[in-house]
Amino acid sequence: MDTAHDIVQNYHRAWTSGDVERAMTYIADDITCRAPGVDLGGKEAYSRYIAGFAPTLTGIGDIAVFADGDRVALFYYPQTAATSTAPAAEYFTVRDGMIAESVLVFDRLSYGPPR
Incomplete structure (x- = not known):
């Protein structure tokens, strides 16, 4: 059985490589997420949120x-334009x-538009 560390790493690798569908296989249906400016509830809302940002990654x-x-x-540097x-x-x-x-x-x- 995968550890929590493994699950998070697999999720992170999936969404940061653009495979949001695979990333969502690691997400509970009733996930809750607190992010800057938004509280998300449920897998569908969370998936839309991740899918909205993933394409901006370089x-x-x-x-x-x-x-x-x-x-x-998990700590990282999401690189964008x-x-x-x-x-x-x-x-x-x-x-x-x-x-x-x-x-x-x-x-x-x-992460806003470059000036």
Whole structure:
């Protein structure tokens, strides 16, 4: 059986490579997510949110992962046309082999249109 660390890493690799459909196979139907400016409830809303951002990625930099049982913290640099140095952090809770909660932290202004 995959660990929470494995599940989060597989999810992250999927969506950051543009395969949102595969990424959603790691997401619980009743996921809750808190992100800057939005609280999301349910897999459908979460999928739309991820699918809206994934196409803007031009790369991913320096990933660090820390796991403690069913909780996983992930730190990375989502690279877009607007920035390659603004960090993002996610804190996941995995239940019954699925990501059930996510807290996503990033600077929204850094990902706006380039000036």
